[in-house]
Amino acid sequence: MNPVRRVRSRLTSLASLTTAVLLTAAAAIAAGPHAAGASQAPVACVAQQVFPQDTQPIVGSTAVLFVHGFVSSPGIWSQGSDIPLPAQAALLPGLTAWTFDYSKVAANWVTDPNTAPKLAGVIGCLAQATGNPVVVVGHSMGGLATQLAVSLAGPDGTPVARQVAEVITLGTPYQGSLFQTYSERGANALEGVAIGSGGLGGAGLVAAFEEMRSACAGAIVRNPDVDPCADMGLGRTPAGEALMYESDQIKALPPWPRGLPVYPLVADIHENVGVGALSVSVSLGDIPVSVESGTAAAYGKTPFIAQCQNNILLSLMWDSDSEPCYHHNLPHNPQIVAAVIAELRKFSKPPRPSPTASPSPTPSSASGPFIGVSETEGVYAADPATGRVLWTYQHSEGELAYTLNPSRPVFAGDTVYFGDIGDTTVYALDARTGALRWNADSLQPGVGQSPVTVSDATVYFWQKDGSATALDAATGKVRWTIPIGHVDNDPGPVVAGGIVLAPGREGNTGVLYGLDAKTGKTMWSQKAGAAAGSGLNPGGLGFVNLVVARDVVYATGTAGALTAYDIATGAVRWTVSATDVPDQSPPVTDGANVYVGGEDGALLAYNAADGAPGWRYLTDGPVSSGQGTATRAADVAAANGVVYLDNGDGTVRALDAATGAVRFNVPSVDGASSPAFTPQVVAGTLYVSGQTGIVAMDAATGALRWRQPAGTGQSTVTVRAGIVFDTDENGHVYAVDAATGSVLWDHANQAAGG
Numbered sequence: 246m247n248p249v250r251r252v253r254s255r256l257t258s259l260a261s262l263t264t265a266v267l268l269t270a271a272a273a274i275a276a277g278p279h280a281a282g283a284s285q286a287p288v289a290c291v292a293q294q295v296f297p298q299d300t301q302p303i304v305g306s307t308a309v310l311f312v313h314g315f316v317s318s319p320g321i322w323s324q325g326s327d328i329p330l331p332a333q334a335a336l337l338p339g340l341t342a343w344t345f346d347y348s349k350v351a352a353n354w355v356t357d358p359n360t361a362p363k364l365a366g367v368i369g370c371l372a373q374a375t376g377n378p379v380v381v382v383g384h385s386m387g388g389l390a391t392q393l394a395v396s397l398a399g400p401d402g403t404p405v406a407r408q409v410a411e412v413i414t415l416g417t418p419y420q421g422s423l424f425q426t427y428s429e430r431g432a433n434a435l436e437g438v439a440i441g442s443g444g445l446g447g448a449g450l451v452a453a454f455e456e457m458r459s460a461c462a463g464a465i466v467r468n469p470d471v472d473p474c475a476d477m478g479l480g481r482t483p484a485g486e487a488l489m490y491e492s493d494q495i496k497a498l499p500p501w502p503r504g505l506p507v508y509p510l511v512a513d514i515h516e517n518v519g520v521g522a523l524s525v526s527v528s529l530g531d532i533p534v535s536v537e538s539g540t541a542a543a544y545g546k547t548p549f550i551a552q553c554q555n556n557i558l559l560s561l562m563w564d565s566d567s568e569p570c571y572h573h574n575l576p577h578n579p580q581i582v583a584a585v586i587a588e589l590r591k592f593s594k595p596p597r598p599s600p601t602a603s604p605s606p607t608p609s610s611a612s613g614p615f616i617g618v619s620e621t622e623g624v625y626a627a628d629p630a631t632g633r634v635l636w637t638y639q640h641s642e643g644e645l646a647y648t649l650n651p652s653r654p655v656f657a658g659d660t661v662y663f664g665d666i667g668d669t670t671v672y673a674l675d676a677r678t679g680a681l682r683w684n685a686d687s688l689q690p691g692v693g694q695s696p697v698t699v700s701d702a703t704v705y706f707w708q709k710d711g712s713a714t715a716l717d718a719a720t721g722k723v724r725w726t727i728p729i730g731h732v733d734n735d736p737g738p739v740v741a742g743g744i745v746l747a748p749g750r751e752g753n754t755g756v757l758y759g760l761d762a763k764t765g766k767t768m769w770s771q772k773a774g775a776a777a778g779s780g781l782n783p784g785g786l787g788f789v790n791l792v793v794a795r796d797v798v799y800a801t802g803t804a805g806a807l808t809a810y811d812i813a814t815g816a817v818r819w820t821v822s823a824t825d826v827p828d829q830s831p832p833v834t835d836g837a838n839v840y841v842g843g844e845d846g847a848l849l850a851y852n853a854a855d856g857a858p859g860w861r862y863l864t865d866g867p868v869s870s871g872q873g874t875a876t877r878a879a880d881v882a883a884a885n886g887v888v889y890l891d892n893g894d895g896t897v898r899a900l901d902a903a904t905g906a907v908r909f910n911v912p913s914v915d916g917a918s919s920p921a922f923t924p925q926v927v928a929g930t931l932y933v934s935g936q937t938g939i940v941a942m943d944a945a946t947g948a949l950r951w952r953q954p955a956g957t958g959q960s961t962v963t964v965r966a967g968i969v970f971d972t973d974e975n976g977h978v979y980a981v982d983a984a985t986g987s988v989l990w991d992h993a994n995q996a997a998g999g
Contacts, residue, residue, distance in 0.1 A: 314385025319344035352482040361393035372408035388417030396499035406502035419541035508546035511539035512570035551580035632990025636679030683721035705738040725765030769815025790831035819856030835883035860905030884926040909947035951986030
């Protein structure tokens with residue numbers, strides 16, 4: 246980082262006690278201007294189509310237009326590890342997805358001719374091309390740009406509002422941002438202190454910083470990728486000033502047209518402030534945007550609020566990316582995405598022809614997000630709404646790793662990655678067509694059983710000889726290979742903070758390595774048992790279960806201890822006595838606490854920051870606080886201040902995450918004993934899988950929403966884009982409507998997909 250930018254970043258962080266990013270992650274710009282799988286639409290519409298499909302005509306569809314925010318680009322929709330929100334929308338029957346890019350002029354405020362006025366033209370063009378009103382999804386300032394756009398009229402005099410079916414906004418600051426206001430004031434104050442004291446890092450540096458900042462006042466940013474004003478003078482640009490709390494510019498925006506539905510979605514980070522019984526929970530919104538500001542415009546719709554708990558506010562200064570409810574993470578926050586998809590499903594229907602629709606872009610290849618494995622078909626892709634197989638890939642006569650492990654191929658961007666232990670090769674397929682992009686067939690001795698991990702354009706995996714290996718995700722070329730003595734049946738690599746967390750061993754001693762993700766260099770290592778004060782069993786695996794939360798990795802293994810390590814340095818932050826934690830119990834964390842099963846069948850809660858013992862809840866049997874298998878008697882999930890347990894006796898328990906008090910205790914599968922699998926909480930609904938099928942409950946009360954006997958619970962359910970996926974003991978895949986519980990489709994003799 247340029248030293249002037251570094252000073253600016255630190256000043257703003259200190260002033261706000263959060264992060265230097267104002268309304269969206271600057272990293273989103275680096276992600277690229279288009280969402281994964283985008284294809285250029287006709288110039289007349291000036292929009293990018295996402296995942297165009299031969300089976301989904303433009304004419305007769307409902308266009309869903311995604312509009313990014315301030316200091317951002319359409320790349321913000323592609324962030325996160327799951328399938329991008331626009332891609333999920335594009336695969337709903339009768340919908341087409343598009344992105345609008347105004348990133349080069351965003352700092353000029355929404356009144357710039359290339360922002361709201363141009364957006365109004367795109368809305369009109371898409372409405373004409375499809376023959377239907379458009380649904381607009383706006384993130385942050387994108388919602389304000391839409392508010393202005395729908396007040397305008399098209400070239401033919403038609404009000405744009407008549408061409409819009411609904412507006413969905415994510416974290417839009419309808420009242421402005423207090424965070425922006427205080428950050429700018431704080432930065433100004435700290436600059437004054439720095440200059441008055443001779444300057445932080447030297448008077449010359451401060452002078453250069455102030456000169457640059459002053460030069461950015463009112464600047465019209467032409468290219469945010471290279472213009473220093475895009476980072477240095479955000480608060481002094483027209484948009485930065487307009488986004489101040491209750492600014493004149495926001496007040497000057499026209500009101501939403503009467504009768505136009507506006508559905509605001511926001512996030513609320515709760516921070517516990519105080520000590521012990523004196524602690525209170527404080528609502529922080531998504532930090533830049535308060536709940537009040539983000540829900541100030543709700544017309545015909547009840548606002549949706551995603552809830553998150555955070556106990557380490559200062560950590561957001563350095564690692565806001567790990568907080569799902571932080572402002573720039575809303576486009577890929579699981580709760581937000583599920584709520585948006587549920588709303589879009591109301592517009593999903595088979596497209597109808599429209600003889601007057603024009604122009605009509607020519608869509609290209611099809612793509613489906615459900616990626617699975619079948620003994621007869623190999624790797625396949627299926628349309629999630631209909632189950633229609635889009636393509637199959639028979640890569641070899643070898644046995645797929647994913648028919649043997651509770652894992653699945655990895656979908657990243659527009660590529661599917663997987664390993665085959667039959668021919669020890671890693672494969673990359675085009676997610677839209679199934680065409681082979683590359684295969685790393687020169688690996689020696691080759692990929693092991695653990696699944697691959699894809700992060701930052703790199704594929705990480707363990708080889709059969711215990712080596713950790715990294716491949717270029719675009720070409721399959723080896724970037725580095727490091728011998729660590731990894732045990733092959735451990736989980737796949739975990740990548741966090743630029744570090745690959747690699748469990749290995751030296752002789753009979755387990756070792757956790759922290760490897761530089763780019764070079765493979767060992768940055769640190771920690772021996773299992775040493776930190777906990779206990780030795781390993783002969784031939785023990787050492788570290789078996791790793792869970793990352795922000796800048797900490799929580800680990801359990803055959804040493805029996807639960808230990809928290811600093812990801813950057815490997816330093817032990819705290820450890821729990823080996824007598825309390827069983828060998829194979831995976832930890833679960835919600836950021837405030839870490840939960841793990843105890844030897845006596847109790848669920849134990851420890852403070853995530855210092856490991857201090859919290860509450861304990863005694864169950865009727867052993868507890869396994871992680872992804873379930875048929876041999877584990879209980880599984881645990883934590884979400885929104887609640888801990889959920891399904892310990893295999895046909896009962897689901899909900900405990901208060903802060904106190905361990907029981908909130909509800911209800912039958913999940915008619916009281917029948919069944920294997921337990923990790924409960925899933927999505928958009929206020931708790932999904933549980935057991936031997937008698939899938940059950941959906943109200944996550945707050947435990948009230949039954951629906952019960953579906955299909956599935957018979959042989960895996961943890963997956964909830965994606967409003968659909969619940971589950972399998973039975975024969976590998977039969979079921980897709981169930983998340984809202985109603987009705988079976989959408991099923992496939993026989995197919996292993997779990999993704």
